[in-house]
Amino acid sequence: MLIVLFRLIIFFILTFTLLPFQIIIILFFTKFVYIIPAFYHKICCKILGIKIKKIGKISATKPTLFVSNHASYLDIIILSSLFKSSFIAKKEVSSWPLLGILAKLQNTVFIDRKIGSIKEQENLIINHLKKKNNLIIFPEGTSSDGNKILPFKSSLFNIFQNKNNPSINIQTITIIYKKVNGITLNRVSRRDTTWHSNMEFIPNLINLLKKISIDIEVVFNEKFIPKVSFDRKKLAFFCWKNINYTLINNLYR
Amino acid sequence: MCLRPLKKELGPKKKWIKQPINTIKNLLSNSYILDRRKIKKKIKSVKSKNYEVRLAKNFKDIDAAQNLRYKVFYQELNAKPSIKNILYEKDFDELDPFCDHLLVFDHKKGPKHKSIVGTYRLIRRPMTQIHGKFYTESEFNIKKILSTQGEILELGRSCVHPDYRDKPIMQLLWKAITAYMIHYKIKILFGCASFSGSNVSKYKKQFSYLYHNYLAPTSIRPKALKNHYVSMNYFNKNEINNNEVFKTLPPLIKGYLRLGVHVGEGAVIDKQFNTIDVCIVLKTSAIRKKYLEYLNKKKVKNSKIILFNKFLRRKN
Numbered sequence: 001m002l003i004v005l006f007r008l009i010i011f012f013i014l015t016f017t018l019l020p021f022q023i024i025i026i027l028f029f030t031k032f033v034y035i036i037p038a039f040y041h042k043i044c045c046k047i048l049g050i051k052i053k054k055i056g057k058i059s060a061t062k063p064t065l066f067v068s069n070h071a072s073y074l075d076i077i078i079l080s081s082l083f084k085s086s087f088i089a090k091k092e093v094s095s096w097p098l099l100g101i102l103a104k105l106q107n108t109v110f111i112d113r114k115i116g117s118i119k120e121q122e123n124l125i126i127n128h129l130k131k132k133n134n135l136i137i138f139p140e141g142t143s144s145d146g147n148k149i150l151p152f153k154s155s156l157f158n159i160f161q162n163k164n165n166p167s168i169n170i171q172t173i174t175i176i177y178k179k180v181n182g183i184t185l186n187r188v189s190r191r192d193t194t195w196h197s198n199m200e201f202i203p204n205l206i207n208l209l210k211k212i213s214i215d216i217e218v219v220f221n222e223k224f225i226p227k228v229s230f231d232r233k234k235l236a237f238f239c240w241k242n243i244n245y246t247l248i249n250n251l252y253r
Numbered sequence: 254m255c256l257r258p259l260k261k262e263l264g265p266k267k268k269w270i271k272q273p274i275n276t277i278k279n280l281l282s283n284s285y286i287l288d289r290r291k292i293k294k295k296i297k298s299v300k301s302k303n304y305e306v307r308l309a310k311n312f313k314d315i316d317a318a319q320n321l322r323y324k325v326f327y328q329e330l331n332a333k334p335s336i337k338n339i340l341y342e343k344d345f346d347e348l349d350p351f352c353d354h355l356l357v358f359d360h361k362k363g364p365k366h367k368s369i370v371g372t373y374r375l376i377r378r379p380m381t382q383i384h385g386k387f388y389t390e391s392e393f394n395i396k397k398i399l400s401t402q403g404e405i406l407e408l409g410r411s412c413v414h415p416d417y418r419d420k421p422i423m424q425l426l427w428k429a430i431t432a433y434m435i436h437y438k439i440k441i442l443f444g445c446a447s448f449s450g451s452n453v454s455k456y457k458k459q460f461s462y463l464y465h466n467y468l469a470p471t472s473i474r475p476k477a478l479k480n481h482y483v484s485m486n487y488f489n490k491n492e493i494n495n496n497e498v499f500k501t502l503p504p505l506i507k508g509y510l511r512l513g514v515h516v517g518e519g520a521v522i523d524k525q526f527n528t529i530d531v532c533i534v535l536k537t538s539a540i541r542k543k544y545l546e547y548l549n550k551k552k553v554k555n556s557k558i559i560l561f562n563k564f565l566r567r568k569n
Binding site for chain 2: 001002003006179180181182183185186188189192210212
């Protein structure tokens with residue numbers, strides 16, 4: 001249990017020293033929003049013992065919409081330590097203690113997931129992209145157990161159907177949980193390490209903090225510009241196929 | 254835009270192809286992945302009333318073994334832990350992920366991983382193809398053993414929970430090891446056995462007893478590395494009373510000697526673990542009959558052991 005305390009103490013010292021600076025930046029110097037979070041997440045990776053292996057090129061054009069699979073809250077730390085961008089989250093996240101504040105400080109776009117509010121969602125996302133900021137979405141809606149990818153929800157891909165919107169690059173990302181403590185995971189042990197369905201947060205976090213190292217592979221697939229004529233459901237399925245292909249090739253080869 | 258999945262940037266698959274074919278063939282020929290299922294079944298058949306013996310399946314099992322090792326080595330036997338060891342409350346090194354860990358559980362003791370009672374660490378040749386070294390190589394020169402043909406097995410990091418020292422845990426472990434030995438057709442066993450404490454003068458008699466009676470044949474004799482070398486020859490053969498000295502040996506080494514183990518030349522002081530290590534070697538062809546007879550005769554008190562004798566008899 002000593003390691004859990006040790007890691008938590010370092011984490012809290014880090015967050016509360018960087019927090020006031022980030023608040024000042026987000027209020028007055030909106031150009032430099034991503035400098036501190038990138039640094040912060042890199043150190044978080046070191047604290048947790050996460051080793052990231054990057055495969056493929058990250059798209060450099062701005063803005064890019066990154067589509068990724070989602071298996072644990074670690075995904076957020078991993079992705080934002082690799083490149084500068086912000087996330088889309090549901091509205092409830094903004095009221096979570098501490099995590100809500102941290103999410104707001106990273107320029108997160110909060111959306112309402114009610115049926116009637118699709119247009120508002122669209123406007124929020126497009127406004128964000130027009131400022132030339134990257135975005136990451138987890139179209140699964142929830143987190144999976146890391147062994148498979150759940151079907152994508154296509155409503156967010158609606159923005160590509162509107163002809164008035166500027167053309168935006170899409171890049172799909174596959175996050176693969178490979179090893180814990182240097183030992184390759186199998187289906188069962190991977191299910192135990194990731195955070196999904198109705199798992200409780202705190203026991204999962206404590207288990208995670210006990211681990212010596214976690215090896216993760218992040219695969220960046222080729223980016224593309226979708227055509228306007230393309231159906232949103234087809235587009236979602238295409239992204240799903242891309243991510244699924246790399247995941248299955250990595251796990252069950 | 255194409256609807257086919259993108260095949261270009263798949264790093265790991267390419268790497269796999271790039272590896273020279275020879276190594277893949279080697280890996281497959283004595284792969285420890287392919288026939289793991291069979292050996293797992295065989296070892297699981299070693300059963301006692303509430304004890305279970307098996308190989309480690311995933312990182313949780315190995316974690317449990319590492320925790321037990323920390324308790325025994327660092328808290329009981331006064332090894333010097335590094336900061337990492339204290340923080341994690343584990344004894345670990347970079348070899349652990351590649352090894353086979355043999356575990357004994359007592360189901361009466363508690364829930365799943367808290368019920369661990371004894372461990373052993375087993376390393377074979379194909380495992381070192383990935384990492385590159387046996388543990389013994391850091392203390393002894395074992396090139397003669399490595400150059401022999403056939404499979405070899407290193408034993409190490411054996412420990413039993415302090416409350417279970419008077420129970421037949423070690424025997425269960427050894428039964429599982431024999432099953433393992435026969436399954437993989439192992440020719441030579443070797444490893445480090447240790448005397449607790451780092452004071453050599455305490456064990457002068459014991460060392461010379463081992464040196465005179467159990468020195469390994471020159472064809473497979475390991476030798477302590479030069480910068481660690483501690484002599485084992487202090488007394489003449491006549492000066493030692495064999496029976497008396499044998500009683501004072503540590504129990505693990507006694508058990509090894511009963512199997513017919515030989516000892517390498519020179520001892521090594523391990524400062525981190527606060528022990529003096531001796532290298533042991535065992536040709537399986539020499540011991541098998543003796544030990545099997547011993548196994549058949551001696552049945553452990555208060556516990557019905559379903560032996561896998563049938564299996565052993567068939568093989569011989």
